Amino acid sequence: MSRWSKKPKDAIRGSYTDGSFYRDSELVAKQANLHFLCKEIMEVAHRGDEDYNHLVELLTRVLNNLKLKDHD
Known part of the structure; x- marks a missing residue:
C-alpha cells in the first residue's frame, strides 16, 4: 500500500501539481x-x-540582503 511506503510525502506532493495545498511541516x-x-521583538522595541x-x-x-x- 502506498501509505506504508518509505517515502509517503512523495505521494502527497505528487497529487498537487503546484504544491499550493501542501506545506512542509519543517517550513511551517x-x-x-x-x-x-x-x-x-516588536512588543519590546x-x-x-x-x-x-x-x-x-x-x-x-537583513531583508535587503535576503532578497539579494x-x-x-
Missing part, C-alpha cells in the same frame, strides 16, 4: 518560529525611539 515550523520571535530606529535599520538591511541572496 520555521515560519512560526520567526513570527513569534518578531512579535516579541517599540517602546524606545533609539531601539526602534536601530531595529528598523537592522531589519531593513534569493536572486543569486
